[in-house]
Amino acid sequence: MTARYIAIDWGSTNLRAWLYEGDNCLESRQSEAGVTRLNGKSPEAVLAEITQHWRNSATPVVMAGMVGSNVGWKIAPYLPVPVHFSAIGERLTAVSDNVWIIPGLCVSRDDNHNVMRGEETQLLGARTLSPSSVYVMPGTHCKWVLADAERIHDFRTVMTGELHHLLLKHSLVGAGLPEQEASPEAFAAGLTRGINTPAVLPQLFEVRASHVLGNLPREQVSEFLSGLLIGAEVASMSESFAGSQPLTIVAGASLTSRYQQAFHAVGRDVSAVSGDTAFQAGIRSIAHAVAN
Numbered sequence: 001m002t003a004r005y006i007a008i009d010w011g012s013t014n015l016r017a018w019l020y021e022g023d024n025c026l027e028s029r030q031s032e033a034g035v036t037r038l039n040g041k042s043p044e045a046v047l048a049e050i051t052q053h054w055r056n057s058a059t060p061v062v063m064a065g066m067v068g069s070n071v072g073w074k075i076a077p078y079l080p081v082p083v084h085f086s087a088i089g090e091r092l093t094a095v096s097d098n099v100w101i102i103p104g105l106c107v108s109r110d111d112n113h114n115v116m117r118g119e120e121t122q123l124l125g126a127r128t129l130s131p132s133s134v135y136v137m138p139g140t141h142c143k144w145v146l147a148d149a150e151r152i153h154d155f156r157t158v159m160t161g162e163l164h165h166l167l168l169k170h171s172l173v174g175a176g177l178p179e180q181e182a183s184p185e186a187f188a189a190g191l192t193r194g195i196n197t198p199a200v201l202p203q204l205f206e207v208r209a210s211h212v213l214g215n216l217p218r219e220q221v222s223e224f225l226s227g228l229l230i231g232a233e234v235a236s237m238s239e240s241f242a243g244s245q246p247l248t249i250v251a252g253a254s255l256t257s258r259y260q261q262a263f264h265a266v267g268r269d270v271s272a273v274s275g276d277t278a279f280q281a282g283i284r285s286i287a288h289a290v291a292n
Contacts, residue, residue: 005060005290006051007283010067011118012036017050020284027054035072043073044096061099062287064279065118068093068101078106078115082153085127088120089286102286107155114157118279119143123152125281126250130271133245137275138255140165142233144241158237160229168222173208177218186220187227187258194231195265203228226258234262251275 004026009016013034019026033039033046047061055061068076076093083105092100104117119137123145126135137143140161146154168174194200207225210216216224248271249259256272263270 003060003288004055005062005287006055007280007287008047008050008061008063008067009065009118009121009279009283010035010063010072011065012071015046015050017054018280019051019054020287022288023284025280035066035069043067047099057097059098060287060290062092062102062283062290063100064102064121064283068104069117072101074101076101076103078104078117079120080106080108081155082151084151085124085147088124089289092286092290100290102283105152105155112154112156114155116143116155116157119145120152121282121286122250122275122278123147123282124285125278125283126248126273128281128285129278130248130273131246132248132271134241134247136247136249136251136259136270138249138251138259139275144237146241156237156241158233160233164222164226164229167204167207167225173204173225174221175208177211177221179219180222181219183217183220183223186216186223188261190224190227190229191231191262191265192227194228194233195235195262196231198232198235200228200232230258230262231265234259234266238263238266238268247271248273250278 004021007018007020011034013036015031015033018028029050031050038046067073074093074095079087079091088102091103093103094100102121104115105120107114122137123135131149133148135145135147142158142160144156145152197203207221211218211221247268249256250273252275260270260272
């Protein structure tokens with residue numbers, strides 16, 4: 001009989017759960033009860049709700065994400081890199097009977113202090129689905145990861161997504177703007193600027209000046225700013241991380257498209273894997289081993 005197990009992605013603001021039997025997903029659920037949105041409930045109670053009628057005491061539950069952080073259920077210690085991929089599934093933190101949290105990863109050197117939590121599980125899946133030497137994982141905090149077939153060697157974080165949000169919503173750059181609209185042309189123009197001049201700090205106020213002076217449509221500031229920041233990120237990080245090595249983007253469709261455009265603009269071919277697909281493949285590889 002094939003064992004059942006439950007895989008959970010528990011972040012700061014959202015919670016997703018999948019019930020598996022072997023390789024088959026029987027059901028999935030999601031909730032807004034992220035670890036910072038428990039509304040007075042205990043993590044145990046939230047887990048019981050999201051897995052109602054799914055499990056008995058023998059059903060393993062494997063969780064990844066901010067649930068293992070200092071604002072989560074229980075701290076799952078970071079594993080320092082370089083680290084073998086296999087160590088991620090071997091160093092689980094137990095929180096109750098048959099319930100485990102996957103560890104995060106960290107770098108602590110004079111030239112690089114970094115942490116990740118959740119992306120390590122995506123890396124496990126991406127390694128199988130699209131083996132590469134460099135993984136670029138766009139999002140609020142984009143991760144650039146150096147790896148080989150056996151080990152994760154190094155990674156850095158670029159706060160591109162968060163910076164875009166802060167500038168647009170909480171700074172003078174985006175003050176008083178109307179509802180933003182999609183504009184491939186504005187994105188491409190920002191991308192070109194960011195790639196050609198990756199020292200982006202002096203250019204940020206120019207984004208405001210451009211729409212104040214009528215050179216940039218006010219409805220397209222978000223798109224231009226997105227291109228500017230992604231272009232600067234890809235141009236500045238490619239020298240130390242990409243080189244001529246195989247590279248895979250791990251993200252959703254929209255961000256994948258934007259980063260593919262940026263890499264093509266600097267003459268790089270890239271592969272891509274869905275972030276959700278990679279995450280599920282990674283956590284299933286751990287949960288399946290636990291269940292059996």
